[in-house]
Amino acid sequence: MQFEELSKVKQEAIINAGLQVFGKSDYRHASTDDIARLAGVSKGSLFYYFHNKKELYGYLLEYAQQTIMKELRDDAIFQEPDFFVMMERSLKKKAELMKRNSYIFAFLLKAYPEVSEDAKDVVYEKYECLIDSTMTGILKHIDVNRFKDGVDVDKVWKLLYYFAEGYMRPFYTMEEPFDIDALADDFIGYMNMIKQYFYKEEYL
Template sequence: MEDRLSSLSEEKKNAVVNAALEVFGTNEYKRASTDLIAAKAGISKGLLFYYFKNKKELYMYIFEYVMEKVGPRLLDRHFFEITDYFELLAYAADKKARILSSFPFLMEFSVRAFFTSREDVSEDMNSFMKNQMDTMFVDYFKNVDMTKFREDIDPKEILNMLLWLTDGYLHQRMFYTDTVDADELMRQFRKWSEMLKRIAYKEEYLTEMVGRRQKNERD
């Protein structure tokens, strides 16, 4: 990511980033005011547009900033030690939720970035998401045992289904309450994952997992 704010002090840079996260996170893109971002950051609007030629460029900078914050914290050593598909998804989702909740307005910004109408940034966002999906299995699932899946099930389709379920849930929450409870989202995600696991995995692996769970409960 090109750091357009490198000439600013760390304090002032953080002020701009946090102001943009708050305004973009609490408003739809078209209603997010660059005047308000500048005011909250304690700089002039002219200086803001000295670093970013327009609102879209600022938005994409903040989006890349979010990805850089989340990525290294998510892809730790344990991430690549997990060999079960659904365990990996659960670990990643839980850790991402905790990361997002630890930064002010990072959760709100991420939800709007991925799951709301994005007007003139939609093309860039869609392109990013397509590239992510195309490379995710190579980069993130390289140590996962895909032989557990039934022959007629495509693991990538299972991931798509989980994304669609999450998308629908987030749209509903944002429509009715304008907020997202990360803990509740994780509970729902685990429930969906368990349902899809019973559909996708071969019978012998499901039986093995049930036996292991029952043993753990007895112990």
């Protein structure tokens, strides 16, 4: 791919510009002119590396997902048998990443769900891959015996996943900065409430 032959600095400039612009607008209204301007490249160059807007969008989705998963590939997270301890550790890892690059999460929150007919096919294809791969890694070492009888652990994970998306979404519409660590602590409080409902008493 032509893009990957660019210097690391130039690649990061285009990626960050794309995440920023798509993170502020939906696919249809995001401007490739703005992406090119923020990245410091011509629009012609941008479309030389990515043949069209949709190809760039798909690349950024893949990049954002892989960046988050790379951050979470930590034995202290994925080999933790307690589901809620694992979720808390992964949340704190994500908070660290958000402080370094908030555009990634703003972009993903804007992308899911994407209603534009031009882009929703690539969004949902990659979204399902993200859900499946994340759940497989997260639940591999979980001690399911800590859950009350009859609890579907997959559904508990999805509940928290979608809850986290909905919880964060309003903050990305705010112009002023917000305290990521405080939000993480607040969300952990909600997870502890959910834990009371799904875990056996001896594991609380």
